[in-house]
Amino acid sequence: xxxxxxxxxxxxxxxxxxxxxxxxxxxxxxxxxxxxxxxxxxxxxxxxxxxxxxxxxxxxxxxxxxxxxxxxxxxxxxxxxxxxxxxxxxxxxxxxxxxxxxxxxxxxxxxxxxxxxxxxxxxxxxxxxxxxxxxxxxxxxxxxxxxxxxxxxxxxxxxxxxxxxxxxxxxxxxxxxxxxxxxxxxxxxxxxxxxxxxxxxxxxxxxxxxxxxxxxxxxxxxxxxxxxxxxxxxxxxxxxxxxxxxxxxxxxxxxxxxxxxxxxxxxxxxxxxxxxxxxxxxxxxxxxxxxxxxxxxxxxxxxxxxxxxxxxxxxxxxxxxxxxxxxxxxxxxxx
Amino acid sequence: xxxxxxxxxxxxxxxxxxxxxxxxxxxxxxxxxxxxxxxxxxxxxxxxxxxxxxxxxxxxxxxxxxxxxxxxxxxxxxxxxxxxxxxxxxxxxxxxxxxxxxxxxxxxxxxxxxxxxxxxxxxxxxxxxxxxxxxxxxxxxxxxxxxxxxxxxxxxxxxxxxxxxxxxxxxxxxxxxxxxxxxxxxxxxxxxxxxxxxxxxxxxxxxxxxxxxxxxxxxxxxxxxxxxxxxxxxxxxxxxxxxx
Numbered sequence: 001x002x003x004x005x006x007x008x009x010x011x012x013x014x015x016x017x018x019x020x021x022x023x024x025x026x027x028x029x030x031x032x033x034x035x036x037x038x039x040x041x042x043x044x045x046x047x048x049x050x051x052x053x054x055x056x057x058x059x060x061x062x063x064x065x066x067x068x069x070x071x072x073x074x075x076x077x078x079x080x081x082x083x084x085x086x087x088x089x090x091x092x093x094x095x096x097x098x099x100x101x102x103x104x105x106x107x108x109x110x111x112x113x114x115x116x117x118x119x120x121x122x123x124x125x126x127x128x129x130x131x132x133x134x135x136x137x138x139x140x141x142x143x144x145x146x147x148x149x150x151x152x153x154x155x156x157x158x159x160x161x162x163x164x165x166x167x168x169x170x171x172x173x174x175x176x177x178x179x180x181x182x183x184x185x186x187x188x189x190x191x192x193x194x195x196x197x198x199x200x201x202x203x204x205x206x207x208x209x210x211x212x213x214x215x216x217x218x219x220x221x222x223x224x225x226x227x228x229x230x231x232x233x234x235x236x237x238x239x240x241x242x243x244x245x246x247x248x249x250x251x252x253x254x255x256x257x258x259x260x261x262x263x264x265x266x267x268x269x270x271x272x273x274x275x276x277x278x279x280x281x282x283x284x285x286x287x288x289x290x291x292x293x294x295x296x297x298x299x300x301x302x303x304x305x306x307x308x309x310x311x312x313x314x315x316x317x318x319x320x321x322x323x324x325x326x327x328x329x330x331x332x333x334x335x
Numbered sequence: 336x337x338x339x340x341x342x343x344x345x346x347x348x349x350x351x352x353x354x355x356x357x358x359x360x361x362x363x364x365x366x367x368x369x370x371x372x373x374x375x376x377x378x379x380x381x382x383x384x385x386x387x388x389x390x391x392x393x394x395x396x397x398x399x400x401x402x403x404x405x406x407x408x409x410x411x412x413x414x415x416x417x418x419x420x421x422x423x424x425x426x427x428x429x430x431x432x433x434x435x436x437x438x439x440x441x442x443x444x445x446x447x448x449x450x451x452x453x454x455x456x457x458x459x460x461x462x463x464x465x466x467x468x469x470x471x472x473x474x475x476x477x478x479x480x481x482x483x484x485x486x487x488x489x490x491x492x493x494x495x496x497x498x499x500x501x502x503x504x505x506x507x508x509x510x511x512x513x514x515x516x517x518x519x520x521x522x523x524x525x526x527x528x529x530x531x532x533x534x535x536x537x538x539x540x541x542x543x544x545x546x547x548x549x550x551x552x553x554x555x556x557x558x559x560x561x562x563x564x565x566x567x568x569x570x571x572x573x574x575x576x577x578x579x
Contacts, residue, residue: 068423069420069424070577088424088425088426089428091426093424095424097424099417100416100417100418100421101418102418103347103416104347105347105350105351106346110343114339114343114344117337117340118426119425120426161425
């Protein structure tokens, strides 16, 4: 799979982030929980990479090891040729962790100034507030903010460090749809300065829309790694959904252009490599097919095909259930 | 680079009202209530020092202990909201973090100390300049084990439990140290007291008698507590952060 890299710069440890053979277990009530079971990723400087997977896939554990907050049981991490602790000490890393509120008894502006003072080459505090869209609440006390405002202040704290590597663990969880869009346009502007951005998410649309590349994780391992478009191409590009009560799905799966099919009640869902050929074939054999929808497969479907299982924890993974291309997304509807 | 950080940390602490109540307001009020009616007692319970001096240093011990242990409360609060993790991905080293916390504790302790000195002077405490300085020096030195205790508790307890734990702990330490009332001269309690750091904190008041306020035993006890609590604090930190 291809990997983006900055033109003219040879790939090498000094301009790459390398996670090699990472393994991490935690003590659990029923023996050790193997949170990460062998993760190998290389990220080139300047890339924006999404770490995508359901809750419990090992994303946060991987990110904690990337940031040096956790020591791996096995394997190693190199951030631009340095151990994470050194990269952090040099101010090369900024981050927004998954959980966290703000400390009290300071105004937003004071808090961001306080944090900026710890870094060798911080952004201007005004600029960080501006980028995060919170210039107007600079004077407000940190304990009197809404969830969304708190999240933006945390973003400002991450941005003001002006790091080479920005790491975001589920950054948009507390934001509404509008807030999410604002958040990602900020992030895009920041990545546009040549920064490396790694973010964890279980919102498939976010990985799809904002990352150059998606690393899909499940059960502590990487199940796919590549440009988001490539991942979609790996599992058939479109799905056809139609109401066809009494037809054998296996027969439909054998139609030209169809790679696999499944029945969902009255409806059938066909995963197609060539949906044009498939729809013609389907209508010639079954002209009675109704309620036909053709949609581009979202990453969620790619994800399901790659991991070969549904969400084990029963949590909805789609987040915002916007289909990735017009019409009703076939995925999500009947799980 | 930690100067700006330190400045805001101080500002935060000064804005915290709970601190002022516990380590400033409470000891000041107690001092006036207890010492004012007895301000003419010159030799309190055979200790050789006046009642106001005894209680001034007693309440100062209480206030400064609270100030130092409130480092722990702030650490616990920062851990609870995940701020310590945020700080651990900044260039601020753990050493610098603790330095800032301890210095903040000391600033607050000094405020508490000065307020009680002023109150003491109002009730007739009078010492030579050298005695004031020596006493202050001993108190500040005697707070070192409490700084370590604060850091340790801050990494072991939650913000909900640290309040009662600190309140109870400080009261017990004050009681065993003879801060509330003299422990007498015979029996188990005065023997035990000599192994308690708060006892020696309070003994700083004996500078008024000339000579050394801390005996060799006092220095050894304080050093032993400092080493023990620093070790335990380092362990609590390592366990909390999962660092090997």
